[in-house]
Amino acid sequence: MNDPFASGKARGWRVFDASNFERDARYEADVAIVGTGAGGGTAAEILSRAGLRVVLIEEGPLRSSSDFALLERVAYPNLYQESAARKTKDKGINILQGRCVGGSTTVNWTTSFRTPSSTLAFWRERFGLSDYRDDLLAPWFAHMERRLHIAPWSLPPNANNDALLRGAQQLGIPAGVIARNVESCRNLGYCGFGCPVNAKQSMLVTTIPAALDRGAVLLSRTRAERFVTRGDRVVELQCAAMDARGIAPSGRTVGVRARHYVTAAGAIGSPALLLRSALPDPFHRVGKRTFLHPTLISAAIMPDPVMGFSGAPQSVYSDHFLSVDPIDGPVGFKLEVPPLHPVLSSTTFTGLGEMHARLMSQFSHAHAMLALLRDGFHEESPGGTVSLKSDGTPLLDYALTPYLWEGARRALLAMAELQFAAGAHTVLPLHEDAAPYATLDEARAAISHLPMEVLRTRVASAHVMGGCTMGSDPTQSVVDGFGRHHALENLSVFDGSIFPTSLGANPQLSIYGITARNVTRLATSLGGKVENDDLISLAMIGPETPPVIGEGARL
Amino acid sequence: MATALPDGTERAAAIERTVRGLDTAIAGLTPSVQGELAQLFVLLRAPATRVIATGVMRPWHLAGENEIERFLRAWRFSPFTRLRGAYDAIHQLTYAAWYGSNESWSAIGYPGPPAVA
Ligand SMILES: Cc1cc2nc3c(=O)[nH]c(=O)nc-3n(C[C@H](O)[C@H](O)[C@H](O)COP(=O)(O)OP(=O)(O)OC[C@H]3O[C@@H](n4cnc5c(N)ncnc54)[C@H](O)[C@@H]3O)c2cc1C
Ligand code: SF4
Numbered sequence: 299m300n301d302p303f304a305s306g307k308a309r310g311w312r313v314f315d316a317s318n319f320e321r322d323a324r325y326e327a328d329v330a331i332v333g334t335g336a337g338g339g340t341a342a343e344i345l346s347r348a349g350l351r352v353v354l355i356e357e358g359p360l361r362s363s364s365d366f367a368l369l370e371r372v373a374y375p376n377l378y379q380e381s382a383a384r385k386t387k388d389k390g391i392n393i394l395q396g397r398c399v400g401g402s403t404t405v406n407w408t409t410s411f412r413t414p415s416s417t418l419a420f421w422r423e424r425f426g427l428s429d430y431r432d433d434l435l436a437p438w439f440a441h442m443e444r445r446l447h448i449a450p451w452s453l454p455p456n457a458n459n460d461a462l463l464r465g466a467q468q469l470g471i472p473a474g475v476i477a478r479n480v481e482s483c484r485n486l487g488y489c490g491f492g493c494p495v496n497a498k499q500s501m502l503v504t505t506i507p508a509a510l511d512r513g514a515v516l517l518s519r520t521r522a523e524r525f526v527t528r529g530d531r532v533v534e535l536q537c538a539a540m541d542a543r544g545i546a547p548s549g550r551t552v553g554v555r556a557r558h559y560v561t562a563a564g565a566i567g568s569p570a571l572l573l574r575s576a577l578p579d580p581f582h583r584v585g586k587r588t589f590l591h592p593t594l595i596s597a598a599i600m601p602d603p604v605m606g607f608s609g610a611p612q613s614v615y616s617d618h619f620l621s622v623d624p625i626d627g628p629v630g631f632k633l634e635v636p637p638l639h640p641v642l643s644s645t646t647f648t649g650l651g652e653m654h655a656r657l658m659s660q661f662s663h664a665h666a667m668l669a670l671l672r673d674g675f676h677e678e679s680p681g682g683t684v685s686l687k688s689d690g691t692p693l694l695d696y697a698l699t700p701y702l703w704e705g706a707r708r709a710l711l712a713m714a715e716l717q718f719a720a721g722a723h724t725v726l727p728l729h730e731d732a733a734p735y736a737t738l739d740e741a742r743a744a745i746s747h748l749p750m751e752v753l754r755t756r757v758a759s760a761h762v763m764g765g766c767t768m769g770s771d772p773t774q775s776v777v778d779g780f781g782r783h784h785a786l787e788n789l790s791v792f793d794g795s796i797f798p799t800s801l802g803a804n805p806q807l808s809i810y811g812i813t814a815r816n817v818t819r820l821a822t823s824l825g826g827k828v829e830n831d832d833l834i835s836l837a838m839i840g841p842e843t844p845p846v847i848g849e850g851a852r853l
Numbered sequence: 854m855a856t857a858l859p860d861g862t863e864r865a866a867a868i869e870r871t872v873r874g875l876d877t878a879i880a881g882l883t884p885s886v887q888g889e890l891a892q893l894f895v896l897l898r899a900p901a902t903r904v905i906a907t908g909v910m911r912p913w914h915l916a917g918e919n920e921i922e923r924f925l926r927a928w929r930f931s932p933f934t935r936l937r938g939a940y941d942a943i944h945q946l947t948y949a950a951w952y953g954s955n956e957s958w959s960a961i962g963y964p965g966p967p968a969v970a
Contacts (some may be wrong), residue, residue: 375881
């Protein structure tokens with residue numbers, strides 16, 4: 299198996315692991331990009347192709363196909379934030395985020411949806427994002443779909459996804475096939491551990507290699523600590539080299555100077571960087587409106603083997619429960635399934651001792667379903683707040699409100715019904731007070747009385763969004779619709795943190811498409827030569843003129 | 854956990870490996886979360902706080918399975934979210950350590966990762 303980084307380094311890629319630095323280092327570039335995930339990767343390729351010099355700064359390690367051992371005990375500590383055990387402040391929600399070159403795209407499950415029309419309409423209406431229209435964004439989504447080989451999954455779903463499909467068909471609920479960013483996928487089902495055969499078209503194997511081929515510099519194990527500003531400009535990015543384990547700073551520093559700075563450190567990461575930098579934030583918007591798609595889980599034991607660890611992890615979805623009520627009514631939810639591997643399953647399954655062991659002994663017959671709550675569209679769903687711990691690392695405080703708990707109960711009920719319709723022997727809503735139920739009536743009666751409380755109801759998230767939200771009103775948002783910081787003229791945010799609500803769909807394609815649009819405009823304004831004329835003219839549509847780069851800005 | 858572990862002499866070795874798995878998992882956490890866990894372990898170790906927080910009267914190595922399970926149940930269903938959170942951390946760390954290791958897999962019918970050529 300070709301390892302793109304092994305061959306790239308042999309061709310002279312400028313890739314450095316800062317944990318090896320024996321002295322402090324300095325870099326200069328046209329654009330410094332913090333974070334190498336969906337936003338950072340997309341931005342790096344477009345800027346490099348436009349002839350601009352790019353430095354990429356990534357806190358996590360560089361791990362590539364030859365390192366991907368397909369073992370949870372290796373993947374989680376190496377590739378995930380906080381060993382895949384990042385928690386909200388009250389520990390009520392477990393958060394999965396990537397922390398490696400490629401960011402969350404290296405470990406994500408390849409599900410690809412464009413931003414739903416109803417979400418865009420809400421943004422236009424409530425946040426003044428008048429050019430966030432389907433017709434204007436469609437070419438950007440199409441562009442990134444071509445770039446990342448995004449297409450509906452053509453093989454039959456695995457048994458875990460098929461249970462969702464069967465249940466939906468039985469109940470007459472619409473369900474669809476998921477599009478995935480893969481090429482020559484072997485249907486292994488280990489996307490969450492890093493794809494061992496480079497089939498997943500993550501940033502790690504697409505945009506980042508393209509940028510490196512054009513001379514971009516990649517610094518791994520380098521944590522962006524703060525932006526230093528003078529007047530309304532960023533003049534330097536100060537970074538800490540991490541130690542070999544990637545947990546603590548090594549003591550070496552890395553300074554980066556650029557004409558323009560991009561933060562693409564992801565939701566939680568980007569607001570944390572802005573907070574550490576103490577950038578102007580007169581209306582206290584940084585870190586606010588952080589959304590999670592709080593996710594409820596229902597497990598079931600099926601009569602036939604499911605082998606939920608094998609096969610494309612997500613290939614079937616249902617948006618039925620997103621369309622029952624208006625977007626700003628009772629919270630809607632998207633239905634999908636998660637891959638089932640021993641650690642993720644056993645830690646997520648509730649229960650102890652006997653009951654837990656019995657559940658795990660039926661692991662190969664276990665099926666699980668997810669309901670992702672569409673948070674952020676109602677005044678009782680204002681999202682969470684990112685703040686800093688005393689050591690400068692981020693902490694997300696996210697309160698599950700009664701409004702969300704009402705949706706959680708409905709979601710557990712709906713999933714149990716679908717699972718029984720799909721033939722489940724037993725259904726276990728993941729809640730500390732629940733037990734495996736053998737009939738729908740029994741499950742219904744129990745679920746309607748389960749106390750909906752934090753650390754009783756299992757809630758998880760792999761979709762962190764918001765915290766540096768975009769909008770036309772600087773008193774309500776951090777950046778404008780092009781990701782440009784309201785106060786600092788040479789700082790942009792290009793990642794999932796700019797969304798002013800959750801999406802109601804898995805985020806990656808929204809981030810790819812919207813970043814492509816925003817960074818194309820940036821590239822042009824920095825004097826870069828963007829090849830695709832159609833896209834440039836599209837990028838220039840918008841209420842504001844591009845910023846003027848002053849003379850003094852050139853290095 | 855007790856029911857998931859093998860019996861006899863295998864048991865001690867399995868526990869030993871699970872504890873090592875625990876160490877690896879904890880090493881991957883941020884220093885501030887490691888600090889919180891350290892506080893939890895201090896609280897569990899000191900006799901006075903152990904008795905108050907968990908109701909377990911005897912030192913851990915003498916405590917019976919029932920006693921330990923009773924304490925975990927109490928935390929799991931505690932009215933205090935702090936204790937529920939601590940229970941959840943113990944739940945997550947122990948199961949991660951055990952089911953992350955190959956020796957747990959045959960009992961649950963997990964064949965291990967596929968060979969990739
Ligand atoms: C297990 C899992 C499965 C998922 N499945 C899907 C899916 O199937 N479909 C989908 O659409 N979405 C999925 N997602 C979510 C999706 O991958 C993310 O929403 C998306 O990648 C976010 O992009 P981003 O650019 O905002 O941040 P990320 O991709 O998370 O990248 C941010 C990067 O910034 C780095 N960083 C943070 N702080 C700093 C700092 N101070 N200095 C330097 N670097 C820093 C991080 O280490 C990280 O590498 C999944 C996520 C996970 C974790
Ligand atoms: S299913 Fe397997 S081969 Fe396909 S993208 Fe995921 S990890 Fe790669």
